[in-house]
Structures are given as C-alpha cells and as structure tokens.
Amino acid sequence: MPISWPPASIPNEFGIFTLSLGNATHHKLLPRLEAAAKAGYKWIDLFDECWAGYLEEHGLPGDQLWEPTPENLRIARKLGDLIKSLGMRIACTQPLRAIEGIKDPAERRASLELVAKRFPFMRAFDTDLVFLCASIRTDSGVTFDLKTVARDLAEMGDMAKAYAEADGGPMLRIGYEGLSWATRNTWSSTWEVVRMANRPNVGLIIDAFNVLAVEFADPYNPAGHGRIYPTAEESTDVLCSSLASLVASVPGDRIFFFQVGDAERVNPETFRPPTDPAVPALLPWSRGHRLFPFEGHRGGYMPVHLVAAAVLATGYEGPISLEVFNNSLNVPGRDVAVSHAERGITGLRKLAEAVPRVPAFWQRGLHAMRQGRL
Numbered sequence: 001m002p003i004s005w006p007p008a009s010i011p012n013e014f015g016i017f018t019l020s021l022g023n024a025t026h027h028k029l030l031p032r033l034e035a036a037a038k039a040g041y042k043w044i045d046l047f048d049e050c051w052a053g054y055l056e057e058h059g060l061p062g063d064q065l066w067e068p069t070p071e072n073l074r075i076a077r078k079l080g081d082l083i084k085s086l087g088m089r090i091a092c093t094q095p096l097r098a099i100e101g102i103k104d105p106a107e108r109r110a111s112l113e114l115v116a117k118r119f120p121f122m123r124a125f126d127t128d129l130v131f132l133c134a135s136i137r138t139d140s141g142v143t144f145d146l147k148t149v150a151r152d153l154a155e156m157g158d159m160a161k162a163y164a165e166a167d168g169g170p171m172l173r174i175g176y177e178g179l180s181w182a183t184r185n186t187w188s189s190t191w192e193v194v195r196m197a198n199r200p201n202v203g204l205i206i207d208a209f210n211v212l213a214v215e216f217a218d219p220y221n222p223a224g225h226g227r228i229y230p231t232a233e234e235s236t237d238v239l240c241s242s243l244a245s246l247v248a249s250v251p252g253d254r255i256f257f258f259q260v261g262d263a264e265r266v267n268p269e270t271f272r273p274p275t276d277p278a279v280p281a282l283l284p285w286s287r288g289h290r291l292f293p294f295e296g297h298r299g300g301y302m303p304v305h306l307v308a309a310a311v312l313a314t315g316y317e318g319p320i321s322l323e324v325f326n327n328s329l330n331v332p333g334r335d336v337a338v339s340h341a342e343r344g345i346t347g348l349r350k351l352a353e354a355v356p357r358v359p360a361f362w363q364r365g366l367h368a369m370r371q372g373r374l
Contacts, residue, residue, distance in 0.1 A: 002247050002313045005363075006356040010312065014348045015043030015091050015321030017259070019329065021340050024053030026332040030082070035337035037086035039345040043319040044083055045259070046093045046125070054079055068120040076124035090125045091319055092175070092257055093118060096132035100152040101142040108152070115156050115174075119163045122172055129256055131175030131205045132156075134182035134190060136280065144183045150196035157199030175256040177205035180213035181280030187211055188242070191250055203256035207323060208307040209263060209290060215239050217302055219266050219285045220273055226265040226301055236303065243310035244362035252315025259323040260308060260351065264289040264299035290324040292340075292347035294354070308351055309358035320348060 021032035029050055036044065052062030058075050065072070083090055096115060102108040118130050135142060143149075153176060160172035178190035187206055194204050216239045218228045227235040266289060273281045291300040308320065322344045329340065 001251075001315065002362065003252075003315050005313060005360040006358075007312065008356075010320075010352040010355055012258075012312065012316070012318065012320045012352075013042040014040065014345065015045055015319040016041050016341065016344055017045040017047060017321065017323040018050040019047045020322050020324040020344060021337045022329050024049050026330070027337055028057060029054045029079075031334070032337040032341075033083060033086055033088070035341040037088055038338075039341040041341070041345065042088055043091040043321060044088050045257075045321050045323065046090050046127075048093070048095065051079075051093070066114070066117045066121065068117060073120060073124045076121050080125040080127075084126070090127040091321060092127055092129035092131060093122065093125065094131050094133075095177075096130060098135045098137050098142075099132050099156075100135055100149045101137075101144055102152075103141055103143060107141070112152075112155065112159065116159055116163070119160065119172060123167065123169060128170050129173045129175055131177055131257065134176070134178045134184040136179060136182045138183070146192060146196060149184075150193050150198075153193055153197035153202050154199050157197060157202040160201055161199075171201050173201045173203060173256055174199075175203055175205040177207060178210060180210040180286065181282045185210070185214050186242075187246055187250075191246075194254065203254045204250060205257045205259070206255055206307075206311055207259040207261070208304045208311075209259070209261040209286070209302075209323065211242075211307050212239070212302040212304070213263070213282055213286065215242050217263070219263070219271065219289075220268050220281070222268050224265075224268055236306070239303065239306060240361045243306060244364070247310050247313045247362035250314055252317065255311060255314060255316045255318070257318060257321065258308075258311050258316060259321050260293055260304055260348075261322060261324045262291045262293055262295060262300035262302050262304050264291055265301045266299075287325045288327045290326050292322060292324055292344045294347050294350040295343070305351055305354040305358055306361075309355045310362060312355060313360070313362060320351070322348065 016036055052065040056062040099111045102111055156174045160174055164171045176190050176194055178184050178186055184190050191204050216235050217226055219226055229235040291298050293304045
C-alpha cells in the first residue's frame with residue numbers, strides 16, 4: 001500500500017556504489033571506503049571490478065573473484081569486517097549479467113551456477129542481496145519470453161532459499177534490474193518478470209537513471225534539450241503517468257534496492273551515437289556522463305526527485321544508494337574519492353529535502369476515477 005503523503009521525513013539511509021568513488025585501476029578500495037564513511041554513508045554497493053581489485057591487492061587472482069576458495073572467502077570476510085569497522089554495511093554485490101533466458105540447457109545450467117557461486121561470498125560479506133541486470137544479449141541463443149525469464153528468476157530464488165535453509169542463515173535475495181539499453185528496459189517490464197516469478201526472495205531493483213534514460217531523456221535529440229518530448233511539461237506528464245502506475249502496482253517490500261543518479265545534458269552536435277552497432281546507443285552517455293542528484297551546475301537536468309518520491313511512496317524502506325559512472329572517476333588522484341563522496345552525500349541530502357515537497361501526482365488517476373472522469 002502506498003504510504004500517506006507527504007512523509008514527515010525520509011528515514012532511508014544513504015549508500016554509494018564503490019565505482020562512484022573511483023575506479024579500481026587508479027584507486028584502491030580502502031581509501032574509497034574511508035572517504036565514504038567520513039562523508040556519512042551507511043551502505044556500500046560492491047561492484048565486481050572493485051572486489052576483484054581488492055583480491056589482487058591481497059595477492060589473489062582477480063579473474064577468479066567468485067571462486068569460493070578458502071583464501072577468497074577469507075579476504076571476503078576481511079572486507080566485510082573492514083566495512084563494518086567503518087560504520088557501514090555491504091548492501092549488495094553486483095552485477096550478474098546475461099543470466100536469464102538462455103535456451104541451451106547446458107549453457108543455462110552453467111549460468112545459474114554462476115549465481116550459486118556468489119552465495120558463500122554473500123555470507124562472508126554479511127549481505128543478503130545480489131542482483132542481475134536484464135540481459136542485453138540479442139543473439140538467437142536467448143529468449144525474452146516472459147514465462148521463460150520468470151522461470152529462470154524463480155529458480156534462482158529457489159536456489160538462494162535452499163542455500164539459506166541449508167546453512168541456517170538469513171534468507172538470500174535475488175534482485176532484477178532493467179537496463180535502459182536492454183530489451184527489458186523499463187521498471188514495468190522487469191516488474192512483470194518479478195511478479196510472475198512469484199518468489200518472496202525475488203524482487204525489483206530500480207535505478208532512477210535507467211528509468212529516466214528511457215521514459216524522460218534523449219541525449220541525442222537534435223533540439224539539444226535532452227528530452228524525448230519538446231516541452232518539459234509533456235515529458236514530465238509522460239514520466240509521472242508511468243510512475244503513478246509504479247506506486248499503484250508495486251508493493252514497497254518488493255523493491256529490494258533503489259539507486260539514484262542524474263546525467264549531463266550533452267551537446268548532440270558534438271556528442272554523437274556510437275558507430276559500432278554492437279555498442280548500445282545509451283552506453284557512452286551512461287558510462288561517461290552520469291551525475292549525482294541536483295548537480296544542475298554540472299549539466300544535470302533529469303527529475304530524479306520524481307522517481308525517488310514514487311519509489312518511497314510505495315513504502316520502500318531500504319537504502320537510497322548512488323550509482324554514478326563518470327569519466328571523472330577514471331583519473332588518478334587522492335582527492336577523487338573524497339570529492340565524489342562529498343558531492344554524492346550533498347546530492348542525497350538535497351534529494352531527501354526535495355522529495356517531501358513533491359505533490360502526490362500518483363493520486364490524480366485515482367481521484368479522477370472516483371469523480372467518474374476515467
């Protein structure tokens with residue numbers, strides 16, 4: 001059930017993606033974590049690349065990051081304890097990629113085993129959530145048939161449940177996220193899979209950037225305003241119509257994780273789509289030009305606060321976590337982690353202040369229906 005609106009305050013704790021503090025090539029994980037703790041974050045979203053780099057710092061092969069060897073698990077426990085000592089917790093590990101919809105039985109089984117390999121590490125990290133991004137494969141070896149993909153998620157949920165029951169620990173959860181350049185690229189198309197999988201430990205991951213990149217933004221629009229529609233009013237109306245459906249149809253406890261991020265309005269005359277057909281059109285924008293919320297002075301322009309308001313209106317109680325990729329994270333320098341941690345926490349605080357001021361736009365349809373206009 002949607003919560004009463006506006007909320008008196010936003011109780012959700014703040015988190016950040018490890019890559020949003022600097023990449024593993026130029027930045028060791030410990031200084032990034034220390035910068036996050038000092039800035040006031042409570043949750044860490046652990047990226048595979050950053051975990052691999054941490055293993056390599058300890059003399060272990062990063063390309064075997066999910067092999068549950070005694071040494072790998074020892075380092076995983078060390079990392080989990082380190083993050084706790086800084087006053088934070090690991091919210092999740094990510095991403096699982098290209099797992100669902102595989103037709104060949106042997107290949108499908110191998111992909112599901114990649115999921116199962118994470119379970120011992122989740123215990124070592126003391127986290128209960130792993131999530132997969134919707135597959136971007138388009139070859140003939142995969143299908144996006146709803147029943148097939150839902151069956152795969154249900155099986156992952158059952159595997160996670162069996163592992164938890166066997167070791168007696170807390171339930172392990174599987175989250176499913178739509179990518180803005182995947183076939184399932186909207187919250188609604190991923191929610192229908194989660195709903196049909198029908199497992200309490202399989203839930204939805206919502207990323208505000210990925211929602212907005214499909215339902216609000218078009219960085220390549222030749223008009224240069226960065227939106228799908230000519231006016232901000234029309235663009236906002238279309239977005240809010242979708243978000244109203246989210247509030248009406250998705251229970252807050254079925255949203256397992258919420259990520260936020262804006263992106264830069266780019267110049268379509270100089271920022272061109274990739275010429276390689278294998279590279280999704282939105283990928284360069286996503287990987288190089290995301291921003292923290294309310295960074296209009298850096299070119300941010302998307303209404304992240306509307307997505308956040310809708311998600312919180314569902315009753316979602318988990319972390320609000322930043323996921324920002326930007327070229328500024330790919331440069332060396334000791335101040336990168338500190339500056340990005342501070343920018344991010346500033347954006348989250350502004351977001352928490354803005355959300356209660358958002359009108360309950362998701363109630364318009366219900367009101368109109370009650371008045372006999374729909």
